Amino acid sequence: MRLALLAATACSLAVTSVSIAASAAEPGPYLSFAAVWLRISDTDADQLSITYDTGFAVQGAGGYRFNDWLRAELELGYGRAEVRSLEGPDITLDFEGEGEAFAAAVNGFIDWPLDGKVQPYVGAGIGIAHTRLNDPAILSPRGRIELEDDRSTNLLLQGEVGLSVAITESFAFVPSWRYLRIANGNNGVDDTKAHLFRAGLRYSF
Template sequence: MRLFIITAVAALAVAGVAGAQNVKPVAASAASGQYVSVSGGLIGKTDYDYGFANGWSVDADVKSGAQGAVAWGSTIGANWRGEIALGYRSQKVDSALTSNVGVFTASDGKVKTLSLDLNGYYDFPVSGPVKPYLGAGFGVAQVKIDDGLLDDKGDALTLQGMAGASVAVSPRVSLFAEGRLQYTGRIKIKTTSPSGERDSRLNMTGGGALVGARFAF
């Protein structure tokens, strides 16, 4: 959450400073129409927990990691954009298996997420090449959890909110930086123990930050 707020504030501050400067008319805005974008950045810390049929439970601490996305989109009217995006996130995780007598064992591994999202953006109509924007999106994700105690994958709903700014470096190319608050939830997994099987559902929420480029055509 803190990563999302810091990045969003920084992007909007850059927009305010750059927007107040005089710029060449040719770079006033990137071309309208369709575009593709590529981006990369960080995904912040989060956590999750689940249980076994024998009463043991797992608490997992998911570390900050890397994320990236590619998207195809189009302008809609004067200030709106819509896009479909393919995203990937990879994070290390530390997990601890506990019972009512304390910690039984600890392990580590990775959580990998592949998502397909529909995003909408509003670009604020300010003068100059730098445009602050807000966005929101939803989609589906496949989450692969291999934390040393669980090796399973499940599908989940994704929700995200974005705040950032873009700068036109040519009539067809824009650079952007944004903060994101990302939710991946109701991930269905199954655990197995000598006492039997148990279904659990996990939620993960964390802040993120991306920088990238949009190419209009």
């Protein structure tokens, strides 16, 4: 009798756990916001290398979960980082300039519907990025050499891996790492590539 009671209790707890996990992944819309630590990779330009200071970004998205596995979203973002220096084989020059990017992307994700509060996922996205380099100048031994501002709009590609950690049935904490590439290279200058370390919140309706 006692064994049967324990078995029934265990089954009840298991069903409750699965029910809670399933309710957190029910189909429906969601909103998300992320604060981002931005690290832009050095950009090679002929025999020079452009280096950047650590930057930041903010991103917001509205999406829809189709089932336990699939969801998609439209994302808007803004990022900024300072250009640090130009480095060549025999010289390093300080550089002044503020880089900005406004981006819009469509992302798709695959979630692993595990029991419990933690759910890993992977995803990828495609979109456009409008980049601006404001007030650029080279600080040389001969003085400050001012350059023209640069603006362009280009294709954006990105991939992401992360975790969704349930806080409540509606809210989740979402840490992730993202690799981003903007196809703005030309005339011997490489595309812009960046690593984004994101701390996000997601609210599911």
